[in-house]
Amino acid sequence: MSRNLILGAFLSSLVVLAALISFVWTPYDYAALDIPNKLQPPNVQHWFGTDHFGRDIFSMIMVGARTSIAVALVAVGIGMVLGVPLGLTAAARKGSWLDEVIMRGNDLVFAFPSLVIAILITAVFGAGAINAIIAIGIFNIPVFARITRGAALSLWEREFILAARVSGKGAARISAEHILPNVANLLIVQGTIQFSLGILAEAGLSYVGLGAQPPTPSWGRMLADAQTMVSFAPHLALIPGLAIIVTVLGLNLLGDGLRDWLDPRIRVARA
């Protein structure tokens, strides 16, 4: 296992763990106001300090991890659930009108600046976590469709697929039983990368007020609140930012590490 994989797995699990623990325990109630103790820098009682309402930032970061992970995870789920079958179908019907329609549709979604469309969607249908998920998820669909189709196309040329066809299996069954398990590794790696992009996108949308709404803590929202106070309470901006960086960096390293680890060619080359 590479250093990337270990470090990435460590950082990612740190964040996931914080999110999970926050369901049962946080040092303080993340929503409890404590005005006399507002804007405290990090100290023994409040490890990450307190915000302008005296809320404990450590607790807010833990609960914010929940929001980030939930939004990004569901967005990746949307991309996989819709994108992978599209990619498998396009590959199984290569060259047909169906393939053409699916791939042109993908190109079209790719051509859109995703952030702009996310803003459009949340602007029209209202700001909130659900709309943020949909806005981010839509742009995951072509990513997974394209990567699935590309990998599946080369598999369809292989002899074991020919054998499956000779044995009388239909295209749908071959796709599910033979193609899908063989592209799973690729999808896991891509899923990790889209997950990290989703975290960044969610933070951006929340920052401009189009993501999760208060009182639900989200890292982007915390940064937006911190902006006017950054001159006298820099920790308000520093800590949520570092939380985002640690998460995204961890997921990217994990993705890179998994790609190397799961790709047998690289493993052979290294051995």
Added chain:
Amino acid sequence: MLRYALKRLISLLVSLSVASVVIFAVIEVAPGDPASFMLGVNAQEDTLAALRSELGLDGSKMQRYFNWVGGMLVGDFGTSYTYRTPVSQMIADRMWVSLPLALYALMLSTLIAFPAGIYAAARRGKPGDLAVMGATQLGIAVPNFWFAMMLVLIFAINLRWFNAGGFVGWGEGVLPGLHSLTLPAVALALPQAAILARVMRSALLDILSEDFMRTARAKGLSRRQALWRHGVRNALIPVLTIIGLQFSFLLAGSIIIEQVFYLPGLGRLVFQAISARDLIVVESVVMLLVFAVITVNFLVDLAYAAVDPRLRSRS
């Protein structure tokens, strides 16, 4: 080449048409009637009807779609619901902030990424390469609006080299204008530079293992000469494509960065329009951004085909 260009042109037009339909449809299903929003809850029905007809909201959906698209083709983006000024005028004013900002960031990103990528590729596997690659991993993970806030904290609040926000306007001269766009441009450029440096490095590494590089060395060129004369030049082809694509990220990314620096660009216009439910402005700005992105991608494809004949024959 002509056939390829024609084919791409048709797909450009299809993309733009579909994009306009999608944007129009999304705005169409938006809850709320702009006329009653503007006049408030106590408005009389006949006043509302008069305003609707004035805003062109009383036709059929089809009619309104074609009015909108037809208007845009001749530069008429309609009239803002809230400001009652032509949207095209509002966009033109803001464009003078957003476009220079995106171009400035693109230039910075290229200036940072090229040397970093070439340096890393030339020292593959050595400490210098690892340092650059580590820095780029970090650069990709940093949200640009957070980086922007840190730049403000350091260079505006502590060192006082720049203003924390706002734009002086080009009327003050080019240099003061650029000066007030510098921090936003750096914030936008850094994550893109990280991506571009990685592309530059891997493109160059691919080239370095080619036979013609060995030939170049065998005929007596030094490593450095071979790298610059044959390596970098060939690696530029994939890198230029990415630069084209980055333009769209920068233009879209400037929407959020403008919020951090209170810059009066397209991004702020969109958010002001969203909060005022001035949907015609939102609709037009989004369409314009999509148009810019799709058109730039089209031009990049053409440029790519022009330098790489293999691409033309394959399509």
